[in-house]
Amino acid sequence: MNIVVCIKQTFNTEAKIVLDSNGKIEDKGVNLIINPYDEYAIEEGIKLKEKFGGSVTVVSMGGTTVQAAMRTSMAMGIDKGILISDPALENTDEHGRAVVLAKALSTIPYDIILSGRMAIDDCSSQLAIRLAEILNIPSVSSVIKLEIEGTQATITKEIDGGTKIVEVALPAVITTTKGLNEPRYPSVAGIMKSKKKELKIVTLAELGLSSEDLTPKMNVVKHSIPDARKAGQKIAGEPAQAAQELARLLREEAKIL
Amino acid sequence: MAKGIWIIFEQRNSEIRKVSLELLSQGRKIADETGEPLVAVVLGHGIEGLAKEVATYGADKIILVDDEKLAEYSTGAYTSVLNKLIREGEPQAVLMGNTALGKDLAPRLAQRLGVGLASDCTGMETDATSFLSFIRPIYSGKAFTQVTSNVRPILATIRPNTFTVAAPDASHQAEIVKETASIDPADLRAILKEVAIAASKRPELTEADIIVSGGRGMKNPENFAILEQLADVIGGAVGTSRAAVDAGWRELKFQVGQTGKTVSPTLYIACGISGAIQHLAGMGSSKFIVAINKDPEANIFTIADYGIVGDLFEVVPLLTEEFKKLSK
Numbered sequence: 001m002n003i004v005v006c007i008k009q010t011f012n013t014e015a016k017i018v019l020d021s022n023g024k025i026e027d028k029g030v031n032l033i034i035n036p037y038d039e040y041a042i043e044e045g046i047k048l049k050e051k052f053g054g055s056v057t058v059v060s061m062g063g064t065t066v067q068a069a070m071r072t073s074m075a076m077g078i079d080k081g082i083l084i085s086d087p088a089l090e091n092t093d094e095h096g097r098a099v100v101l102a103k104a105l106s107t108i109p110y111d112i113i114l115s116g117r118m119a120i121d122d123c124s125s126q127l128a129i130r131l132a133e134i135l136n137i138p139s140v141s142s143v144i145k146l147e148i149e150g151t152q153a154t155i156t157k158e159i160d161g162g163t164k165i166v167e168v169a170l171p172a173v174i175t176t177t178k179g180l181n182e183p184r185y186p187s188v189a190g191i192m193k194s195k196k197k198e199l200k201i202v203t204l205a206e207l208g209l210s211s212e213d214l215t216p217k218m219n220v221v222k223h224s225i226p227d228a229r230k231a232g233q234k235i236a237g238e239p240a241q242a243a244q245e246l247a248r249l250l251r252e253e254a255k256i257l
Numbered sequence: 258m259a260k261g262i263w264i265i266f267e268q269r270n271s272e273i274r275k276v277s278l279e280l281l282s283q284g285r286k287i288a289d290e291t292g293e294p295l296v297a298v299v300l301g302h303g304i305e306g307l308a309k310e311v312a313t314y315g316a317d318k319i320i321l322v323d324d325e326k327l328a329e330y331s332t333g334a335y336t337s338v339l340n341k342l343i344r345e346g347e348p349q350a351v352l353m354g355n356t357a358l359g360k361d362l363a364p365r366l367a368q369r370l371g372v373g374l375a376s377d378c379t380g381m382e383t384d385a386t387s388f389l390s391f392i393r394p395i396y397s398g399k400a401f402t403q404v405t406s407n408v409r410p411i412l413a414t415i416r417p418n419t420f421t422v423a424a425p426d427a428s429h430q431a432e433i434v435k436e437t438a439s440i441d442p443a444d445l446r447a448i449l450k451e452v453a454i455a456a457s458k459r460p461e462l463t464e465a466d467i468i469v470s471g472g473r474g475m476k477n478p479e480n481f482a483i484l485e486q487l488a489d490v491i492g493g494a495v496g497t498s499r500a501a502v503d504a505g506w507r508e509l510k511f512q513v514g515q516t517g518k519t520v521s522p523t524l525y526i527a528c529g530i531s532g533a534i535q536h537l538a539g540m541g542s543s544k545f546i547v548a549i550n551k552d553p554e555a556n557i558f559t560i561a562d563y564g565i566v567g568d569l570f571e572v573v574p575l576l577t578e579e580f581k582k583l584s585k
């Protein structure tokens with residue numbers, strides 16, 4: 001089975017966000033991690049390989065720092081990687097990124113493409129589904145259970161207030177969420193092996209793309225940092241008094257209830 | 258010339274989701290401001306009866322697409338039908354809720370139309386040059402980005418509870434247009450096997466107006482009963498932190514935070530939750546936050562509008578009693 005896992009390197013969830021002098025998100029000095037949702041995709045990809053054989057390829061777009069995230073995924077058990085790295089990627093949007101990713105994937109065989117359901121930096125939840133549309137294959141989002149038999153996948157996904165089970169024929173794009181599995185930690189042996197695994201870096205020109213293909217559909221007007229939420233008031237007194245006062249404040253001040 | 262603001266409605270068993278009415282209500286304001294017609298698009302099966310209700314929230318026109326194949330949402334059928342309607346109708350903007358359905362549908366539709374999409378927006382502004390711009394949280398709400406587009410239509414999904422539902426006006430009339438769904442069998446690639454919606458008297462977490470949430474401080478699963486009692490008195494949903502989910506006390510679907518649900522209720526009551534940054538990522542846009550925690554230094558107090566330092570097992574039942582008194 002040819003398994004592809006798309007990952008993004010993101011800021012650590014604890015990272016403080018500030019803007020640089022150009023009003024862009026400052027990335028200096030920030031610890032980088034694998035997007036948390038993508039860890040479920042990596043784990044599922046490795047599990048599928050353990051069950052069905054074949055190979056798992058990790059694909060990512062970004063700067064050269066992304067290699068660290070890709071090596072970590074290789075230490076977990078991914079076989080090889082393709083990094084699409086090009087300065088032009090900075091100036092595109094979800095549409096453009098999907099075009100690039102689709103182009104890269106069209107150069108390799110795939111039976112299943114796994115990705116996280118959302119990147120915690122741009123919080124778009126778009127890329128994987130757009131990718132499926134360009135590749136003209138089905139997509140199932142927010143997956144918490146995946147069973148494969150032959151070329152059929154039976155999939156349980158989260159919906160508001162419950163779950164849904166669907167069946168699709170492979171190849172398909174699956175976006176993963178918490179509940180699907182427990183991502184493993186890289187082993188020492190895994191880390192050693194990961195260093196020798198193949199990691200190919202490609203540019204947009206090598207993919208046959210030009211900056212025109214990346215023309216964004218959306219324009220960023222500006223970024224801003226919200227004012228920190230301020231600590232409000234602590235209600236003093238014995239529990240009974242405090243509860244009474246809270247109920248009053250919620251009704252009279254906050255005008256709720 | 259592109260025309261109109263379209264709201265893609267979401268309904269389940271002919272019950273309209275609240276977020277759709279929120280968008281229609283806000284859409285009315287933008288329509289009045291810009292002079293654009295406001296269109297509600299309702300897909301489903303056996304939905305004709307909904308038109309009257311939708312009209313009362315201010316739609317100028319209602320497009321109904323009633324078909325057996327649309328009874329349950331499927332990515333393929335909904336994308337195909339909306340793609341065709343939008344190409345023919347050429348709206349300026351297409352809005353839908355950032356629900357499980359919206360998150361699944363909007364990116365597919367945007368890509369098929371070859372347009373941009375602003376996801377999970379918490380604000381919307383009219384703009385003289387580009388018609389509408391959208392404000393959306395990034396980095397889990399630690400920053401915001403304002404985006405717009407010159408490509409038509411502009412697509413956006415809006416976070417539930419961002420806008421309020423206007424009072425219905427029973428005298429408001431809307432033009433009703435019935436369209437037929439021409440669904441290509443090739444679009445129906447996912448075969449639906451089962452839909453399991455847990456029956457609950459409580460509102461769904463992401464659209465609840467009030468959420469009572471408990472964390473590790475609840476100590477065991479049984480103790481959540483006191484939060485349920487509180488929630489039921491004020492018509493709220495019950496959420497939880499990752500610590501309680503990982504301990505196996507609560508189901509994953511109730512987890513609020515970075516790797517759980519993003520919620521934006523009017524009132525969020527955090528009980529025995531320390532307020533880790535990953536938890537705040539999921540509830541930081543709540544309008545009012547109340548914290549009940551025995552540790553006066555707990556981080557949750559730095560963002561709570563009202564806090565009680567105390568033992569939740571004492572405070573929560575007392576609060577329930579107070580709310581009972583108020584509701585009498």
Ligand SMILES: Cc1cc2nc3c(=O)[nH]c(=O)nc-3n(C[C@H](O)[C@H](O)[C@H](O)COP(=O)(O)OP(=O)(O)OC[C@H]3O[C@@H](n4cnc5c(N)ncnc54)[C@H](O)[C@@H]3O)c2cc1C
Binds near residue numbers: 533550
């Ligand atoms: C990548 C990543 C993703 C994450 N995603 C999420 C997520 O989606 N959601 C999430 O919630 N967390 C998430 N976390 C975990 C997060 O960092 C915290 O560990 C978690 O939120 C802690 O949960 P808690 O507040 O319930 O527990 P604790 O931090 O242990 O806090 C318990 C609180 O209860 C109080 N308490 C105890 N007993 C009482 C009592 N009797 N009365 C009153 N107060 C009492 C204590 O003072 C304490 O403040 C994530 C972490 C990472 C690294």
Ligand SMILES: Nc1ncnc2c1ncn2[C@@H]1O[C@H](COP(=O)(O)O)[C@@H](O)[C@H]1O
Binds near residue numbers: 006009120
């Ligand atoms: N730069 C990228 N390279 C590879 N995969 C990505 C990239 N950005 C996002 N993805 C994948 O797409 C998912 C959704 O991302 P997003 O649409 O940005 O929220 C992520 O969880 C990743 O699996």
